[in-house]
Amino acid sequence: MNQATAPIPEPWKRLRDLGALAPGGDFALEPTGAGPLNGLTFAVKDLYDIAGRVTGGGNPDWLRTHQPAKVHAASVTRLLAAGARAIGKTVTDELAFSLNGQNFHYGTPRNSAAPDRIPGGSSSGSAAAVAGGACDFALGTDTGGSVRIPAALNGIFGIRPSHGTVDDRGVMALARSHDTVGWFARSADLLARVGGVLLPPDGGEDAPFGEVYLARDAWALADPAVAAALAPAREKAISAIGPAIDMTLAADCGGLSAWRTAFRFLQMREIWAEHGAWIECEKPRFGPEIAERFAMSKEAAARTDSGEAELRRTITRRLDDMLSADGILIVPTAADIAPLKSMSAADSAGFRDRTLSLTCIAGLARLPQVTLPAGLVQGAPVGLSLIARHGRDRALLALAARLAPEVCL
Template sequence: MNQATAPKPDAVRRLKELGALAPGGDFALEPTASGPLDGLTFAIKDLFDVAGRVTGCGNPDWLRSHQPAPRHAAAVEKLLAAGACAIGKTITDELAFSLNGQNFHYGTPLNSTAPDRIPGGSSAGSASAVAGAACDFALGTDTGGSVRIPAALNGIFGIRPSHGSVDDRGVMVLSKSHDTVGWFAREVDVLAKVGDVLLPPDTGEDAPFGEVFVARDAWALADPAVAAALDPVRDRIIAAIGPSVDMTLAADCGGLSAWRAAFRFLQMREIWAEHGAWIEREKPQFGPEIAERFAMSREAAAKTDTGEAELRHLITRRLDDMLAEGGILLIPTAADIAPLKSMSASDSAGFRDRTLSLTCIAGLARLPQVTLPGARVGGTPVGISLIARHGRDRALLALARRLAV
């Protein structure tokens, strides 16, 4: 395995300009072989192991209390073996537990499309690096929207693959049954090429996509200006794929707010099971919002499941059946444009709740979701998302490629 080499000065300078460079992230990893990603550069979210370096996970106490990784994360190894060159590590929200991209300790990476607004998180540095042209693509993770949201807010492409489809060895676990390894790119062709390296062959039937499900309750969560900007994009996608079905996704099982609540409860229980012992032992300093979420996770772990797991099973069955024969679910990626960095706590909570009500759909059902740059509202990007049945990741990327032309 190759070790980290001297950093590439131009790449490091650009990452620093963007505020995207993670502590200790100024190194390079040369390709280990030639392959389909020859000549492409990528950045690595600071949740992925790099041999000989401590994975910092966005928190100084995590960095202090962990040992250097013995080897690269599996996804990093595959990308290097396919000819890509890593330019360094990027900032993440603390332990990936946020959608904002505002790290209390290390700062907020730049949203180069809207410098006064947040980049979105938790894969904030990776999204900023791609949107700011520091690299061709970047690795992120997506549990509750941590690739999809920053991709949308920065006007780039992003994918959350089917749960379990990309090897996540050597990546910090947040919530095991929700975590995925995802990535960003400015060009859809690059997004798909990375998928050719990281994704297994598609599973199940290979019927062409031919039906679009438009969920009224999901679109109702979007700010009116966002929905209006995405209307013509939605119509163009429908025209390219086939007939559409106008429907309400969660009408008979509590609405999307109930889906969001179930997602958060199940996620927080898993998070505390994974990290509670470390938190109680090390007593790390977290930023105020992150500290509050871990306290809520402790409380969730002490509570009894009141039907949340069964609701997840119901949602999974429903979406699998709905998308079984070439169906695509079409939704806004985020509920609004990127909020201002100066937003109030209540505005932050409102953005998070509405957006999680959208991202929890694929998260609960473990489905692949690709977000495309959709439109702009007041000069600020908004994204539109395609969700397919579990295991149809390559077909979904091929569809995104076709639609982005």
């Protein structure tokens, strides 16, 4: 058969080859309009509603006990109207409650940058789809790092927007005061183009960024090899933005470990409020680590707040004041390179705790964060993150696009 008459491959075939195709994710949606995303393709994490399909949430029992969606999620509708074509749904960690990207039921999507290592989660399939070339960009969600971490571990760009700025109707919730709609791309320019469709105009000041904050306690969490690999990109970013201010972010309010502990308590209470009734009723089968986390969430829900909510308010005020209109906080995205798939439970917990101590900064304060691929350690990618004040998402994406030619691999 000659090339002219050969059948067009299923658009989701590459997703399947990457281990990124979610159950029931084998579909394509044509654009409904024309716009800035004409001719581009995207994949959708299996937390987003697609009309006529059940949103599976990475768990067979969730898939079994829920009905097909009646309409597309709002963000999917907007992307289709802007000219993009959807090519299928991607695997997520169970109910989005992990940073590893290893789904007990559906397997582990391929990390194309480091195939013997985990892709990171919970938006593992979407990150794998973009890094593996199956689509131009992909939708994920980010509650505790679920876009930022897989973006860094797969060597691509990702954004967690300011909380509440992107319409999340039709997206399965995990912890509502932390959940955000996020996305991945292989270039900072495309990351910004997608933001032009999904984000509202920036609010407040529009002054250019002119000051960089380097948090010693955040950088101390990074493995020395990771910090060293990111140092050249960090220095180039400082040169391009403005003077750097060395400071310690959390020394006078418990340290970043206390921030992480507060984040996990607040998140778990919300998670149990969201999913506890369904879990108690259906008694779903979870993978061992996920089952343990839901059990911890139930325990957290039974505890009284011991100052965690007030600490979150303090952190939010501090970062809003510090970043003001023109400040940028630069931190490592993850504490280490992607762990090996064969890692021990202890290694997994260590990676998670150190990395959550970094991702909880923007999570607690509801800030926008962009991660850029900025170095290699043992051949595996590492990411550099830029954090701005709430509501400066478009400006942050424009800054990332300006810096990328200088600081990225």
